[in-house]
Amino acid sequence: MASGGLVRLACVFAVKENLEVGPLLRKAGLTPQHVDNPTFPLNVKSQIMFLNLLAESAGDELLGFHLAQTFDLREIGMLYYVMASSDTLGDALQRATRYSRIVNEGMQLKYLENERLTIRFEYIDVARYQDRHQIEFFMVSLARLVRQLSGSNLLPERVNIAHHRDRFHSPFKKFFGCEVAFGSSMDEIAFPSTIQLMPLASADSFLHALLIAQCEQTHAHRLRPAALRVSVENEIVPLLPHGKAQAPEIARKLGMSQRTLARRLASEGLSFTAVLEGLRCDLAKHYLREADLPITTIAWLLGYQEVSAFTHAFKRWTGATPKQARSKEFSGF
Numbered sequence: 403m404a405s406g407g408l409v410r411l412a413c414v415f416a417v418k419e420n421l422e423v424g425p426l427l428r429k430a431g432l433t434p435q436h437v438d439n440p441t442f443p444l445n446v447k448s449q450i451m452f453l454n455l456l457a458e459s460a461g462d463e464l465l466g467f468h469l470a471q472t473f474d475l476r477e478i479g480m481l482y483y484v485m486a487s488s489d490t491l492g493d494a495l496q497r498a499t500r501y502s503r504i505v506n507e508g509m510q511l512k513y514l515e516n517e518r519l520t521i522r523f524e525y526i527d528v529a530r531y532q533d534r535h536q537i538e539f540f541m542v543s544l545a546r547l548v549r550q551l552s553g554s555n556l557l558p559e560r561v562n563i564a565h566h567r568d569r570f571h572s573p574f575k576k577f578f579g580c581e582v583a584f585g586s587s588m589d590e591i592a593f594p595s596t597i598q599l600m601p602l603a604s605a606d607s608f609l610h611a612l613l614i615a616q617c618e619q620t621h622a623h624r625l626r627p628a629a630l631r632v633s634v635e636n637e638i639v640p641l642l643p644h645g646k647a648q649a650p651e652i653a654r655k656l657g658m659s660q661r662t663l664a665r666r667l668a669s670e671g672l673s674f675t676a677v678l679e680g681l682r683c684d685l686a687k688h689y690l691r692e693a694d695l696p697i698t699t700i701a702w703l704l705g706y707q708e709v710s711a712f713t714h715a716f717k718r719w720t721g722a723t724p725k726q727a728r729s730k731e732f733s734g735f
Contacts, residue, residue, distance in 0.1 A: 404506040406437065406444035408539060411473055412456055412465070413437055419460055426455045446508035446528050453535040464570060466535030470542035471577070475550055478543070481505050484617055487610035491552050492598025495521060498544070501617045509540065514590075518559060519598050523589040527629055530589075530636045531685055534565050537589055544591060545578060552600050555579075558593050562586035564640065566703070568694045587640040630666050634674070635681050642682075642705040649674040683719040686712070690728045697724050 409432065416423045424434060430452035436442050457465035476482055481501055485494040499511040499521065508528035514520040521544060523537060530537075541561070548556050557579035566585045574582040578591075637655045641647040652674070653663040667673060682704050689700040701712035716724050 403443040404446045404449050404508065405479065405504075406440075406442065406449070407477055407479070407505075408469070408536065409444055409449050409452055410437055410440065411469055411477070412453060415465075415469060416456055416460070421456070421459055423456075426452060426459060429455055446506060447532070450528070450533045450536050453539075454532075457535055464538070464573065466537070466539035467542055467573065467577075469535075470539040470546065475543070475547060478505065480613060480617060480620075482547070484610065484613040485547065486551060486602065486604040487606040487613060488602055489605045489607070489610075490598060491548065491600040491602060492519065494551055494602060495519070495548075495598070497614075497617075498547075501621055504617060504620050515595065515598070517595065518592040519595045520590050520592040525632070525636055527632050529632055529684075530564060531639050531681075531688055537563070537565070541589065541591060542577065548593065548597070551602050551604065552597070553603060554600075556593065556597055558591045560590075560592040562588060562590050564589050566692075566695065566699075629670065630663075631670060631672055631677055634663075634667070634677050638678060638681055639685070642685075643703050645705055645707075647678065647705060679719075682715070686716055686719070686724065687727070690724060697728070700724065 431448045488494040499513040502511040512522040653660040706712040
């Protein structure tokens with residue numbers, strides 16, 4: 403579940419653009435009544451689907467990127483205030499990583515400190531490949547938070563985004579102030595390590611202690627184990643183009659033996675082969691909706707060395723060729 407603030411923000415945008423919101427909400431499994439209630443949590447997968455539908459309806463391929471640049475950061479709620487009341491920027495970012503799931507249970511932030519201070523975005527029980535607008539919203543919002551809390555125009559040294567974009571690199575580079583690497587193995591923003599010691603003018607130790615107590619209580623109720631299938635899928639996707647999406651490698655990345663992986667998948671009524679094939683099919687349909695992705699590139703992204711192998715597999719899955727699906731000749735697509 404998520405707090406739903408992003409869906410509500412998107413609905414305000416839709417109204418301003420004179421777009422019909424109701425049908426899009428229903429298609430995503432949401433209702434206007436749920437959206438109108440600011441205390442009602444919304445399903446993360448439904449949030450992602452709604453943003454995808456709205457972006458298509460509005461003709462805005464950068465919907466999440468645009469929404470993140472104009473909203474009042476205080477709308478984030480308790481997470482914003484616990485960050486703002488921290489002593490230093492490093493403390494604020496550590497609070498963000500610990501309590502991120504209060505805002506969105508499907509997203510876990512990680513704080514990594516080496517030669518750079520890196521904030522990594524990881525998905526919990528949510529398939530990464532389905533998302534584009536939500537993750538771009540989160541990453542832009544984090545960059546804005548760093549700038550607002552520090553009171554300076556801090557720029558990251560590196561931005562990696564897992565999904566592919568053949569266009570629109572320019573607006574991302576202009577906003578972040580550095581190159582943005584799309585099609586990366588993970589989603590992360592890396593800052594100079596020196597920013598962690600920057601003091602915050604909004605620091606308030608008394609307020610911070612009160613908020614931490616509330617956050618800890620909420621945090622304890624939000625933690626739950628993730629389904630293994632989604633974890634496997636999220637590990638498979640970045641390895642597919644390199645031909646390394648094999649059961650032994652996925653098991654290693656998940657910290658278990660291949661036998662344990664097979665046993666745990668079987669307990670969910672699955673096999674590694676079934677997960678891989680189902681994911682490839684879903685990814686193929688997802689990528690074919692991206693008009694700027696050539697079919698040759700899609701075949702590579704799915705781990706096929708030849709387009710003919712991809713075409714054969716896709717026809718076996720759906721009964722149509724990728725070209726027929728893309729041209730909407732295949733009603734089942």
